[in-house]
Amino acid sequence: MQTQNQAAPGDLECVRRFINTWSIPNQTRVETDELPQLCHDAERWRDELSLRPPAASDTLDRLLTLRSDLRKSCEGLDDGSHLLNAWFSRVALSVQVKSVKGVPQIVVMPADDSCSAHLLAAVANALSSGTWSRLKTCGDCRWAFYDNTRNVSKRWCGMTKGGAEGRACGTIAKVSAFRARAAAKKSPVADRG
Numbered sequence: 001m002q003t004q005n006q007a008a009p010g011d012l013e014c015v016r017r018f019i020n021t022w023s024i025p026n027q028t029r030v031e032t033d034e035l036p037q038l039c040h041d042a043e044r045w046r047d048e049l050s051l052r053p054p055a056a057s058d059t060l061d062r063l064l065t066l067r068s069d070l071r072k073s074c075e076g077l078d079d080g081s082h083l084l085n086a087w088f089s090r091v092a093l094s095v096q097v098k099s100v101k102g103v104p105q106i107v108v109m110p111a112d113d114s115c116s117a118h119l120l121a122a123v124a125n126a127l128s129s130g131t132w133s134r135l136k137t138c139g140d141c142r143w144a145f146y147d148n149t150r151n152v153s154k155r156w157c158g159m160t161k162g163g164a165e166g167r168a169c170g171t172i173a174k175v176s177a178f179r180a181r182a183a184a185k186k187s188p189v190a191d192r193g
């Protein structure tokens, strides 16, 4: 995973951090779930997720399911958006009209103090602004990152190690592709002979 230049805009960053409470750290390469511990530590929760602490309705089971469903959506596994739609009908959301640069726009707001509603309001607003599809997970380590490239073509969290904690996700794939192309270039010579 690489942590630079991955932040999502606005409240979508809370969603990205929430999804990354499950990760495969570079150092251990063992699946790690921080969510159960974070649920019992309001201060750490606020620091690491930039999100209000869980309300009574945000049970660990509910948050684990929400995180799993949000990750599936980012990984392209929510066919027909059934998972997201089920959440939108399950949590308290309201709609308001706000003026953005003088233009009235619909903004989805949480209608209670639950984390679930706050996260899903951010997802709804990201869907309407077109930024949701830029929240992706690395094809290698599954870390959630925001793709800020012009053509939305990023597939891995980082192409270089980028520091002590950086991982060269994508680099290995690029090297393999380069070698395959090089091998393909060589073979037509044999055919001509």
Ligand SMILES: [Zn+2]
Residues within 6 Å of the ligand: 001, 002, 138, 139, 140, 141, 142, 143, 156, 157, 158, 167, 169
């Ligand atoms: Zn990665």
